[in-house]
Amino acid sequence: MRIREAESGDEDVISAVHERSVRELAAEHYDDAVVEAWVSPTEDDESSDADSSEERADTDDSSVGGGDDVDGVQPEGGRLFVAEVPADEGPAARTVVGFGDVRFEPPEYLEESADGGVRAVYVDPDHAGEGVGAALLRRLEIEARDEGLESLGLLASINARGFYEYHGYEPLGERTFDFGDGVEGPAVEMRQEF
Numbered sequence: 001m002r003i004r005e006a007e008s009g010d011e012d013v014i015s016a017v018h019e020r021s022v023r024e025l026a027a028e029h030y031d032d033a034v035v036e037a038w039v040s041p042t043e044d045d046e047s048s049d050a051d052s053s054e055e056r057a058d059t060d061d062s063s064v065g066g067g068d069d070v071d072g073v074q075p076e077g078g079r080l081f082v083a084e085v086p087a088d089e090g091p092a093a094r095t096v097v098g099f100g101d102v103r104f105e106p107p108e109y110l111e112e113s114a115d116g117g118v119r120a121v122y123v124d125p126d127h128a129g130e131g132v133g134a135a136l137l138r139r140l141e142i143e144a145r146d147e148g149l150e151s152l153g154l155l156a157s158i159n160a161r162g163f164y165e166y167h168g169y170e171p172l173g174e175r176t177f178d179f180g181d182g183v184e185g186p187a188v189e190m191r192q193e194f
Helices: 011-029 032-039 132-146 158-166
Strands: 002-005 078-086 094-103 116-123 151-157 170-180 183-193
Touching: 002 132, 011 032, 011 078, 011 094, 011 116, 011 158, 032 170, 032 183, 078 116, 078 132, 094 132, 116 132, 132 151, 151 158, 151 170, 158 170, 158 183
Parallel strands: 116 151
Antiparallel strands: 002 078, 078 094, 094 116, 151 183, 170 183
């Protein structure tokens, strides 16, 4: 597996991983209205941020989105990475199987203090449980530490909570997250200090 910065041209595959992850890994924890709002966020909606994790990551649930990208897919004030594995088509071909997004400022939707935030860790359901989410999360944490951050906060989906706890994130409280268009669902605010 290789972790690399996302580049222009990765947008469609990132969207596909996000949608498959939510529909196949998170759907058993959320009703249909939440799933539909989650995979179809509105432009001004940060709901794609209700972070998911290894289940989310391996069921990742935060999404790439809306209006703050620079240089194609890289977000202003953060980094977006993809995880790739060799594809079946040939030795040089690679397939994106996950993505992760870290921000170097705390997201507005966090209630507790943190220096920055994990917006997303999503893994294609066919690769859940293979360490893709863990590798992406490690890379996001390295980037945050390299930027001088001492803590990261996130909103974990219900299915991703265990993943983040396993990786040292402390649950700070249950929250109701607005997925857009008046659709709300449960999430857990979490934080990791380095």
